[in-house]
Amino acid sequence: xxxYLDNSATTKVSPGVVEIMTKAMTEDYGNPSSLHNMGLYxxxxxxxxxxxxxxxxxxxxxxxxxxxxxxxxxxLAIIGSAMAYQRSGKHIITTKIEHPAVxxxxxxxxxxxxxxxxxxxxxxxxxxxxxxxxxIREDTILVSVMYVNNEIGAVEPIAKIGALIKEKNxxxxxxxxxxxxxxxxxxxxxxxxxxxxxxxxxxIHGPKGVGFLYVKDKxxxxxxxxxxxxxxxxxxxxxxxPGVAGLGQACEDIYKNFDxxxxxxxxxxxxxxxRLQEIEGVSVNGKTTHENAPHIISVSVPGVRSxxxxxxxxxxxxxxxxxxxxxxxxxxxxxxxxxxxxxxxKLESTVRISMCENNTKEEVDYTCDVLKEVIPxxxxxxxx
Amino acid sequence: MYQSFxxxxxxxxxxxxxxxxxxxxxxxxxxxxxxxVDGEFEIWKEQGRIYVDAKxxxxxxxxxxxxxxxxxxxxVCPLVQVEDEGYEKxxxxxxxxxxxxxxxxxxxxxxxxxxARKNYPMNSNEINMDMGxxxxxxxxxxxxxxxxxxIYVNIEIRQKINIxxxxxxxxxxxxxxxxxxxxxLLSGGIDSPVxxxxxxxxxxxxxxxxxxxxxxxxxxxxQKVIDLAAIVARYSGPIKLNVVNFTDIxxxxxxxxxxxxxxxxxxxxxxxxxxHFAKENNCLGLITGESIGQVASQxxxxxxxxxxxxxxxxxxxxxxxxxxxxxDVSEKIDTYETxxxxxxxxxTIFVAKHPVTKPNLNIIKRSETNLAEKIDxxxxxxxxxxxxxxxxxx
Numbered sequence: 001x002x003x004y005l006d007n008s009a010t011t012k013v014s015p016g017v018v019e020i021m022t023k024a025m026t027e028d029y030g031n032p033s034s035l036h037n038m039g040l041y042x043x044x045x046x047x048x049x050x051x052x053x054x055x056x057x058x059x060x061x062x063x064x065x066x067x068x069x070x071x072x073x074x075x076l077a078i079i080g081s082a083m084a085y086q087r088s089g090k091h092i093i094t095t096k097i098e099h100p101a102v103x104x105x106x107x108x109x110x111x112x113x114x115x116x117x118x119x120x121x122x123x124x125x126x127x128x129x130x131x132x133x134x135x136i137r138e139d140t141i142l143v144s145v146m147y148v149n150n151e152i153g154a155v156e157p158i159a160k161i162g163a164l165i166k167e168k169n170x171x172x173x174x175x176x177x178x179x180x181x182x183x184x185x186x187x188x189x190x191x192x193x194x195x196x197x198x199x200x201x202x203x204i205h206g207p208k209g210v211g212f213l214y215v216k217d218k219x220x221x222x223x224x225x226x227x228x229x230x231x232x233x234x235x236x237x238x239x240x241x242p243g244v245a246g247l248g249q250a251c252e253d254i255y256k257n258f259d260x261x262x263x264x265x266x267x268x269x270x271x272x273x274x275r276l277q278e279i280e281g282v283s284v285n286g287k288t289t290h291e292n293a294p295h296i297i298s299v300s301v302p303g304v305r306s307x308x309x310x311x312x313x314x315x316x317x318x319x320x321x322x323x324x325x326x327x328x329x330x331x332x333x334x335x336x337x338x339x340x341x342x343x344x345x346k347l348e349s350t351v352r353i354s355m356c357e358n359n360t361k362e363e364v365d366y367t368c369d370v371l372k373e374v375i376p377x378x379x380x381x382x383x384x
Numbered sequence: 385m386y387q388s389f390x391x392x393x394x395x396x397x398x399x400x401x402x403x404x405x406x407x408x409x410x411x412x413x414x415x416x417x418x419x420x421v422d423g424e425f426e427i428w429k430e431q432g433r434i435y436v437d438a439k440x441x442x443x444x445x446x447x448x449x450x451x452x453x454x455x456x457x458x459x460v461c462p463l464v465q466v467e468d469e470g471y472e473k474x475x476x477x478x479x480x481x482x483x484x485x486x487x488x489x490x491x492x493x494x495x496x497x498x499x500a501r502k503n504y505p506m507n508s509n510e511i512n513m514d515m516g517x518x519x520x521x522x523x524x525x526x527x528x529x530x531x532x533x534x535i536y537v538n539i540e541i542r543q544k545i546n547i548x549x550x551x552x553x554x555x556x557x558x559x560x561x562x563x564x565x566x567x568x569l570l571s572g573g574i575d576s577p578v579x580x581x582x583x584x585x586x587x588x589x590x591x592x593x594x595x596x597x598x599x600x601x602x603x604x605x606x607q608k609v610i611d612l613a614a615i616v617a618r619y620s621g622p623i624k625l626n627v628v629n630f631t632d633i634x635x636x637x638x639x640x641x642x643x644x645x646x647x648x649x650x651x652x653x654x655x656x657x658x659x660h661f662a663k664e665n666n667c668l669g670l671i672t673g674e675s676i677g678q679v680a681s682q683x684x685x686x687x688x689x690x691x692x693x694x695x696x697x698x699x700x701x702x703x704x705x706x707x708x709x710x711x712d713v714s715e716k717i718d719t720y721e722t723x724x725x726x727x728x729x730x731x732t733i734f735v736a737k738h739p740v741t742k743p744n745l746n747i748i749k750r751s752e753t754n755l756a757e758k759i760d761x762x763x764x765x766x767x768x769x770x771x772x773x774x775x776x777x778x
Contacts (some may be wrong), residue, residue: 307602308599308600309599310599311598311599311600311601311602311603312599314599314603315598315599380639381635381638381639381734
């Protein structure tokens with residue numbers, strides 16, 4: 001039995017997405033910048049994708065920029081706005097649990113002379129609004145907070161944060177890394193006072209190598225990639241037409257049957273957590289309620305190194321991540337797990353289970369049966 | 385500009401009656417090394433010399449890179465070969481060659497001529513002096529320095545005449561296979577690929593044994609070892625790699641023996657298993673990357689304890705090397721970048737915080753009696769389930 005529980009790392013591309021991408025690659029393979037009708041046909045894919053995405057966000061099509069991935073979207077949002085607004089101030093606020101796409105970009109800006117405040121989180125990974133309020137100053141040009149944490153599935157109070165920022169300093173921009181949230185939550189930037197929102201294609205059954213950035217109308221950005229002036233000069237480079245077409249389709253699809261799918265995922269998560277808690281030596285990090293994201297479960301098995309548990313499950317056909325999969329194979333301690341105050345033995349022994357709407361109860365049962373079987377063996381052999 | 389190369393080899397020349405065997409092996413390895421290079425090459429021997437001729441167009445840089453990796457090659461001299469059409473013509477050839485290669489560069493030189501054909505009208509000394517003068521006349525920026533010249537202008541009077549000024553150093557050593565075969569204990573670290581390289585340099589062909597311990601070590605760790613073997617194979621030729629599943633043995637030792645002795649006992653079983661494959665495949669020794677005192681399991685006492693299980697000689701070419709010296713070689717042979725990829729190897733999984741550094745062999749042997757019940761069977765299973773992979777150079 002193969003059970004893929006690493007959907008926060010990446011997802012399987014859906015047949016509808018493959019179909020439209022194939023068409024964009026084999027039939028309508030023109031360059032959207034070309035003046036002839038082959039170019040026009042290619043451009044139509046981009047227009048269509050923008051329509052599809054704009055519908056899900058209740059935004060305008062001109063507020064969307066296509067990028068090569070979620071990381072690029074975050075970079076463009078943060079560096080692009082910092083560069084554009086640096087004359088108004090050089091203070092930025094973010095959290096201690098951001099994905100490296102945001103965290104490392106902040107470090108880079110610090111090197112360039114920006115001042116960055118990192119907000120703490122509680123044991124469930126949620127920021128303190130009071131601390132945020134106190135941190136916002138006159139020279140704060142940007143606040144960047146992730147919607148859903150990629151390691152434990154904590155959901156930040158985005159609407160409240162948006163309102164708070166605009167109340168305290170209307171000039172401060174609000175960037176949201178929504179890479180783990182888009183498709184799991186209905187996100188309406190205007191309503192939540194979000195100015196910049198980063199999304200990736202391959203977390204929602206779309207292709208790798210494509211993402212988008214929502215940029216609220218009238219928000220100034222400096223490009224980070226320069227060239228032929230594509231996408232109003234904000235993101236030069238021939239558009240990845242098949243990728244964009246696939247992304248648009250994936251965005252449309254993920255919001256079909258949305259309520260039903262999310263309910264299904266929460267039910268499965270509840271069941272999963274219930275079964276996990278029956279297993280001796282297993283603990284679940286973060287909130288176990290529906291306040292958490294529906295697809296992520298962070299599990300610690302003290303005494304068993306996360307990599308060992310991962311490879312043990314792999315032998316049984318079950319795929320999970322150790323810590324945060326996106327940060328590759330470095331056995332580095334996760335900033336998120338540290339920030340929520342996990343004890344040292346849990347830090348080294350946490351795996352992330354991440355589901356999609358296609359996972360089943362049978363898969364969950366199989367996984368829990370395997371865990372029940374292997375954990376007593378694994379805890380017998382630990383580094384002393 | 386060059387269509388021929390003179391291959392210089394050092395030690396082989398002194399191998400007496402076996403000399404032709406070494407030379408043949410060297411020719412074979414050069415041919416093998418040139419196989420992936422664009423172009424057609426002919427390798428031939430004449431009077432204790434090996435020449436490589438390129439037929440038509442070929443990739444010069446790649447050819448040099450390939451030939452200078454072959455053990456036994458001390459240097460590769462790209463040469464111009466001309467017919468003997470009189471001394472005046474030779475002077476012209478030499479000057480036009482120097483012009484082409486060095487232009488108007490400021491440098492010192494020395495003419496070194498040799499005559500294999502003693503009926504040439506001038507003797508070596510006369511050629512040296514006269515040619516030197518002609519070069520000085522033609523190149524105002526060149527000076528003679530007979531002690532430490534920037535270039536040697538070599539002129540060899542044979543059937544044809546060879547002119548060469550460059551000697552691109554090779555690795556030295558001896559042609560692989562000319563000195564038998566040995567079994568390398570290959571981990572994913574920095575040291576063992578270097579150890580394999582160094583022994584291969586002495587003309588020894590390699591087999592290798594790797595111990596993996598799923599799920600404690602990953603598939604990527606195994607791939608890393610295969611990749612390392614493929615890099616070493618650039619020098620040593622193809623390597624037969626034995627991948628032994630060591631998990632059960634390791635866990636059994638963990639359960640039955642004192643924890644601070646775990647690493648030593650584990651390494652003793654690794655040596656035993658590696659030696660089994662070594663003997664089965666006609667290897668004449670084992671190779672490890674150990675260096676005295678580097679870690680607890682490489683103190684003199686620990687080395688003695690692991691050495692004790694082997695009847696074949698264990699070669700430890702890095703024994704007197706500091707870590708940095710090993711790193712330097714690994715960078716030179718291009719294994720370093722792969723070696724430092726961060727995957728856990730099986731020696732470190734259960735390593736104790738304070739392992740014994742001065743193991744007493746008798747105590748170790750007594751601890752091993754705890755394993756009596758199942759260990760032989762487990763070793764046999766490990767041997768029988770070993771996966772063999774032929775690793776070609778990459």
